[in-house]
Amino acid sequence: MLTIWGRLNSHNVKKVAWLAAEIGMPHVRCDVGGQFGMNDAYLALNPNALIPTIEDDGVVLWESNAILRYLAAKYAPGAYWSDDPAVRAQGDKWMDWQFAYADAQRDAFLNLVRLPTEKRDPACVARSAAACAQHMAVLDEALSRQTWLSGDRFGIGDIPMGVYAHSWFSLPIERPAVPHVAGWYERLKTRPAFAAQVMIPLT
Structure with missing residues (x-):
């Protein structure tokens, strides 16, 4: 299952959570950053200490717009990101x-x-x-x-x-x-x- 790391009051986390909901993707979201702080496990995923980061079937990815492109291409090809x-x-x-x-x-x-x-x-x-x-x-x-x-x-x-x-x-x-x-x-x-x-x- 897709895991989205990041607190939902972050603009960049909202982007990813919104697309996951648009696609209807089952996922879990784990609060991190801001008032929730960081930990060594998260920093091992994203050494930039920024949010969001996703884990998806062995793929670890950060940078919110890169995540949007990845999710759209993998889970809804052609629907949210044109093939043209x-x-x-x-x-x-x-x-x-x-x-x-x-x-x-x-x-x-x-x-x-x-x-x-x-x-x-x-x-x-x-x-x-x-x-x-x-x-x-x-x-x-x-x-x-x-x-x-x-x-x-x-x-x-x-x-x-x-x-x-x-x-x-x-x-x-x-x-x-x-x-x-x-x-x-x-x-x-x-x-x-x-x-x-x-x-x-x-x-």
């Missing part, structure tokens, strides 16, 4: 682009979710929110031309930014109007796996 290299690459670019967005959102998230009120830096939050807005404008333009980041149907190209979009719409920050992103987010919210694995309280 040109179509597949269009979704892949958004998976990689998400890392730049994550850098933009990090300070707002850490200040507003992880830090007590008295330690928050409003100026830092404002800068982060402005950077997020710039990225969301790029995403909005793309989604004005296509229904999903993966193309004409939902796929793993939608998962990384889907996780971060939920945080963006949940954080108490100033957000510009991005109607196409908002419509895409509403479509994601209708997916049971997204609701169960991603739409949990930010902690």
Whole structure:
């Protein structure tokens, strides 16, 4: 059985748990990282001391987007990651682009979710929110031309930014109007796996 190592309040763990639920894969998830800490057994699997890591029939793999590609290719070939290299690459670019967005959102998230009120830096939050807005404008333009980041149907190209979009719409920050992103987010919210694995309280 697939084992997913990592706490579910991690953006990167949510990605993997969401896809496993989409596919309907039996799996177990073991809390590690953050408030759960690390141990030597986990570090033997992932010496980077980051989450998530998976174990799957002797395969040990870390890096969340690599895990998404592996699970989609092995357990749902063609369904969530196109067999057409040109179509597949269009979704892949958004998976990689998400890392730049994550850098933009990090300070707002850490200040507003992880830090007590008295330690928050409003100026830092404002800068982060402005950077997020710039990225969301790029995403909005793309989604004005296509229904999903993966193309004409939902796929793993939608998962990384889907996780971060939920945080963006949940954080108490100033957000510009991005109607196409908002419509895409509403479509994601209708997916049971997204609701169960991603739409949990930010902690």
